[in-house]
Every structure is written in structure tokens, then in C-alpha cells.
Amino acid sequence: MLSWLPARVVALRAKVFEKVNGDNAITFPNEVIGPDRFQELYSHPAANGRSKGAGLSDLFWYWLSPGPEVHQEHLEAGPRYDDVARATRTFLSGSTEELSAAATRCTAKVLDEVLTGRVTEVRLRDLMMPVWAEYFYEMVFGEPCPRYARDLIVDHADDVVSALKCTGLRHPARRARLTRYLRVRLADVRHPLPRTLSETEQVHYLQGTYFNTAVVQMSEAMAHLLLALAQHPEVARRIDDDRYCAHVLDETFRLYPLFGIAHRITTADIALDDETSFPAGSVLCFSYPAYHATGYANPDVFDPGRWESTAARHEHHIPFGVAANRPCPAWRLAPLAMRTSAREVLRRVTLHSSVSHTRSLPSRGPCLLVREGPVPRRRLAFLRVRDRWEDVWRSVVQLVLGTAMVLHAHHLRPAGRYFDTHDTQGCPVRH
Secondary structure (H helix, E strand, C coil), rough: CCHHHHHHHHHHHHHHHHHHCCCEEEEEEECCHHHHHHHHHHHCCCCCCCCCHHHHHHHHHHHCCCCCCHHHCCCCCCCCHHHHHHHHHHHHHHHHHHHHHHHHHHHHHHHHCCCCCCCCEEEHHHHHHHHHHHHHHHHHHHCCHHHHHHHHHHHHHHHHHHHHCCCCCHHHHHHHHHHHHHCCCCCHHCCCCCCCCCCCHHHHHHHHHHHHHCCCCHHHHHHHHHHHHHCCCCCCCEEEEHHHHHHHEEEEEEHHHCCEEEECCCCEEECCCCCCCCCCCCCEEEEHHHHHHCCCCCCCCHHHHHHHHHHHHHCCCCCCCCCCCCCCCCHHHHEEEEEEEEHHHHCCEEEEEECCCCCCCCCCCCCECCCCCCCCCHHHHHHHHHHHHHHHHHHHHHHHHHHHHHHHHHHHHHHHHHHHHHHCCCCECCC
């Protein structure tokens, strides 16, 4: 059934995106900088440029609009980044009990709405997006999330991630509805917003940090975790063991890292040794999947047991980045919230899925939630057949839409045009 086509299309898509980087982009690990020196280069003080000077930035800014210029992951180093990062840490702080209880509460609320029969078919990413929309709304505003606001957040986050995965085009008007809502609510947030940002930039900061990145990444992470549990019931049965659950999360993050490529632009020459150097302006692309696949026996196998004899900090395992170069601010919150959310799901249902599980997960994770009784084998068989067929036509859609968005982003040059008129701290420049 044209099973060869998706792999061919993925390879072709990779070549299209390689062209975006230009000739000065280098992907690691490679023959020169292997996995043993991957983190050394990633942590180098001069590997700290984020957006200015990379062709790939135009594409990411295009996908993440509005407000990519104040997105924490894309701000250049300096006082503005420090101010934004400080505000984010404040919003994401809280006791273990508070963070866990909120995840349980928000998960239970959504499940109460979704579970209407003995067997419920869902796409796991779609199931989890309302959960994290509720969760981060509470974190930002300190009150329960109204359904109207939740729908705005979910529509926005789904539009962003669909564009990122090239399964759909971006819809600026859909995103603008959330922008207008947040502008009205700006004075209601729980903590002070970054003072170095204008009012419009503060709105975009809220939208991009909490209702784009946070909702999308947590929904993706939970989709991977729940799909892995659905396909490994022996693992799901042990999820209440805190130590084992930590191993499950480590293995999920290892095999299905949320970041594909993290790119950095060198702001000065980097000389690692007498034979290995990179001039200023080089685009360094750090491949998380490639790095996470090195140093392990049977790296393509989901095996939480591998962590019983080692610790993640000793292995090729950086799901939240490296401490010296912009680690994810949710490195503490995410495992806590995911653990309690998964347990709330498994308290109510058993999970069953027969679909393929890939890192990019463009299928959004089809799965059956069974409240009681036998597993519907025929429906599982249908899921498998439908998933194979969808994989064929979806790969073609991704190629076509991805190419169209690459060309559109190249034409618009959102990052390039911004830095034509602003310095790295967002101040207008005169020519």
C-alpha cells in the first residue's frame, strides 16, 4: 500500500529544509564533532546567537508568529533575554504539591467531558491540548479557565503545531483572536511581566510562551508518553512506582525528544582544538534525535529498564537542553505535571493503540480509551490500517505544504527584516 512513499517523502522534505540553512550550517553530531563532544560545543559561550544571521530563523519566526521577536527561545542574549527568562521562571514556579494537584485537576476536568462511553477513540495530542490550556491559563491568571478562553488557546496552539509539522497552513486570523483576548486581560496576570517589553510585546510574550510553546510541547510530550504506555501495557501497570515512572519519562524523552534540531549562531570564532574551529556566523544545528540514539544498546527500542543501572545525567540525554545554553524553563515542572496527569488518565481508563509511533507524531496519536470490559480488537485493527493509509497521503501533504511555507517564509523574511531595523535588544537602529 505504497508503504515506501512516506520514507521517500521524508527524505525529500529533509533536503528542502537543508536548503533553508544555507551553506554555513553544520549539523551535529557528525564525523568531526561526534556525540562525545556534542555537549562541549553546545555549551560553548560563543554558541549563543539565536536568530540573527540564520536563514532557518525566518522559517521559525514565520511559524511562531505573532511576536516571534520576543519568544524566549529566539531572543538574543542580553538584558532583554535575562528579563524575559526571569519572568518565565516566576510564572512556572510552585511547590510540587501545587503543580501536581493542578495537573490532576485539569486532566480530570477534560476527561469528565470526553469519556462518555465504554470505549472512546481519541487523538492523544488533541485530548491533552485542553488539559494544558487549562493548566497554563491557571498559572498565568490564577483562576479557572473559562471555556471560551480555552477554545481560543487550543485553536491557536493547534494552528501553530500543525504548521510546524506541515500538516496544515498557518492561519494568522485564528491566532489574532487569542492576541485580542490577551490584550484585554493583560492587567489580570498573577506576576509582573517583563519590563523591557512594550505592552504589545508583553501580550505576545504571554501568547508565545504559555499558550503556544508550553501548551504545544506539553501536549506533544503527553501524547508520546500515553502512546508508549498504550503500546507497552506492562509499563503502564507500574506507573504508580515513582522511581520506575521517572525511568519511563527519561526513556520517553530519549526516544521521542520534543526538539528535532536546535540551531545556534556563533557570535565569535570557536576553536575547540588546533584542528577544529568554527568562524563567527556559523549556524550550528544540534540534532537531538541523532544524539539521543548514541551510546545505548538497542537505541530504537522503548526500554525504561535501561535507566535502572544508570542516570540520565551520565548519558547522551538532554531533553531540556544543556544548562549552559538556554535550558528549557519547564525542566522541573514538566516531569511533575506529566506524571500526575498520566496517572489520572490511567486511573480512569486503559490505553490501547496499534498505530506507528514516530518522534514527529504527525498522526497526533490515535488511541482507544477503554473504561471497562474487553479490548475491541476489530477497532484496533481498523486503527492500524487507517494509520498506514493516512501516513501515505499525509506525507505528500507535508511535502507540498512544507515547501509552500518555506518559500513564503523566504519571501517574507520576518527575522531578516526585523534585524534590518532593530538591534539584538529590540531597539530601532538608524541607517
